[in-house]
Amino acid sequence: MSDNRHFFSRFATSVADLSGKPSTFVAAVVVVLLWAIAGPFFGFSDTWELVINTGTTIITFLMVFVLQNSQNRDGKAMQAKLDELILASKARNEYVGIEKLDEQELKSLIKALDKAAEGSGQSLQDQSGPVAGRT
Template identity: 65%
Template sequence: MTPTAPGEPTHFKASASRAFTFFAGKVAKWAGHPLAFALGTAVVVGWAGTGPFFGYSETWQLVINTGTTIVTFLMVFLIQNSQNRDGAAIQAKLDELIRASAAQNRYIGIENLTEEELYELRQRCETCAMAERLDDAREAADEAEARARDRARMAAERFG
């Protein structure tokens, strides 16, 4: 939990955080809706349609540039907040699955490793997976060979 500013009540911070989380979630969900795309397209088409009326002036161009820049700037923060929360929730769920299963608990919290450490860990996991596949293939080959031997022995007993 992050510290509050001096004189700021803790309940205010939690309430503001909840309000922002709610707002960011709603905006991110709405922004991904087809109607939001249609509205954005309508605004651009409407703006383009007014070009001849305003003589394609610099001010006319500045209106769309400024509007889209402001919307994009604010949306980055809202969507990033939603993605951060979604990522943290997924990570918590994965950690719980790891903790509650026969998986190795040492993988809990690896999202805090450096890029190099994660690369090394992935390489080790890939090496282990390849070794397991090789072991599985050898086991399958041994089983197939044993079945073939059994069939050959049974055929030899029948005909010999």
């Protein structure tokens, strides 16, 4: 099972890297243009439409899982790096692992941080970063 996960992770990373390249976008545009040009030759038939609809649906469906896997790993790696920075700095260590809190606990923590920032003359709303711009 471990080999399958490792294979899928490598595959997902490769596909995510490839799908983000400009040449991949150009290739997709060329495929769509070729399909559109083929329309008159096939009389704009239902089969002609079905080809592009089926192809794009299948690709989209599969890409959701591949890109989500890649995003999940990136997020976990980023969180591990942030945790290491917190542990290595003078920041409060209780912030390590807060990504596992439920929504209500996170909102309470954000409110407490807002209150602390207001008391220090700063506003978290005006700063850029993961806390800024929240609702």
